[in-house]
Amino acid sequence: MQIYRRGKHKIFIGMSPGVGKTYRMLEEGHRLRAEGIDVVIGLLETHNRAETKAKAIGLEQVARKQITWQDTTLTEMDVPAILHRQPQLVLVDELAHTNIPSSEHEKRYQDVEQILVAGIDVYSTVNIQHLESLNDTVAQLTGIVVRERIPDRILETADEVVVVDVTPETLQERLRDGKIYAPEKIDSSLNNFFQRRNLAALRELALREVADNIEDTQQSKGDALVPATCNIHERVLVCISTYPNTVQLLRRGARVANYMHARFYVLYVNEPDRFLTKAESLHIATCERLCQEFGGEFIQVREYNIIKAIAQTAQQYRITQIVMGESQKSRWQIFWKGSLTQQILRLLKNVDIHIISTSRSADEERVKS
Known part of the structure; x- marks a missing residue:
């Protein structure tokens, strides 16, 4: 009995329609076809974009299935x-698409999963706003509730995720030039979803999501080429x-994290x-x-050696910034034993440490170093 390996999945993700995800996917399809790989287009949405249509020429397309639903023939x-x-x-194309109700699967990403199980590699495209966990965030940022979504696990289990990135200004220029939507849709798009502030926020979400995906993949695979502290x-x-004024410290640290x-x-x-x-x-x-109110994770460790506990926690959680209060030791004690900060710096070479004054009111807090 022949046993298939699971196909590999590569996702091209961007901040919005028009950044060039489909074009990039087609480019790679042509490159691999030239190298002797058997490549076909399973589903392509050109949205009547001339450049996208032209880029698809030369690649075999599997004919779409015709489905009749409510007396209408769709594909x-x-x-x-x-x-x-x-x-x-x-x-x-368009991984988050919802299929016609009478289809075998509700969502296109489920179709893709079936293809992957059969041992066929898949390249697909999706926009960041279609990720399930970001739905509320996108609604708050843009005022638009995205109906078509994919589970986070689709991105997490992908073998490769590529962000296709352009600046908000470039994207707006493409829209004005008629390269994304038909002329009658340009003005309304610029005044709604394609506002610069929306695009900037979505761009940041896309870049951050892919960065997290890369880092988590490296960590799970124990990538020897990437240091644990990177x-x-x-x-x-x-x-x-237990000093009461460390509540100020916590609030200050939450602001640093937010910034x-x-x-x-x-x-x-x-x-x-x-x-x-x-x-x-x-x-x-x-x-x-x-x-918890600030959206953080509270860690409590039982350990005699405070420095050791801080260093081990920083390494375990891959900390990049440590926020601490001023030392309660006298200058004489610091002279002989060294400050907590100095000892931690010797153990953690790639971590920045912020020393916050908590001896005054919250308005008088200041970063000492």
Whole structure:
């Protein structure tokens, strides 16, 4: 019995229609065909764009399946025909598309999964706003609720994700030149979805999502070529203690994380033999609640050696920025033993440390170094 390997999936993702995802996919299809790979187009949406139509010439297209629904004949990708044809690579446009109700699968990404299971490689395209976990974020940024979505796992399990990127200004210029939509749609598009602020926000989401995807893939595979301390995404760790003024520190760290669009963590190191008073316990509980309100992750470690605990946590969570309060030691103690900051810097070579003054009011907080 012949056993098929699962096909490999490469996704071209962009911030919006018109960035060139389909064109880029077709370019790669031509390149691979020239190298002797058997490439077919499974589904292509040109939207009457002349450049896209021209780029498809020379690539075999599998005819679409005709489906009658509500007395209307429509077309969808013909998955059985693709499986029968057995190409090495199939190009599939608009991964988030919803199929006609009488189709075998509800969504096009499910069609793609069936093709991958058959051992056929797939190149596909999608826009960042179609990712399920970003649906609320996109609605808040643009005021538009995206109906067609794909599960995050589709992006996470892809063998390769390529961001096709242009500036918002370039995209608006393409729109004005009639390269994206028909002339009658240009003005309304510029005044709605294609506003510069919308495009800038979506572009940042796309770039950040792909950066996360690359970093997570490297981490899961233990990529020897990329150091464990090499991070694409910023991660902020706030080190708190039982001193009441560390609540200010936590808030300041949350602002730093927000400015950097970074993941946010709060660490409390609890010495195993130390008994916390009721006030101290309430303080730690308050810090944990605040951390969660800021969308962060609260970490509590039992360890005698505070420096060791901070260093190990920073390495485990791939921290890039550490936020700490001023040392409570006297200058004499610092002279003989060194400050906590100096000791951590010796252990963590690729981490920035922010020392925040918490001895004054929140309005008087300042970064010391």
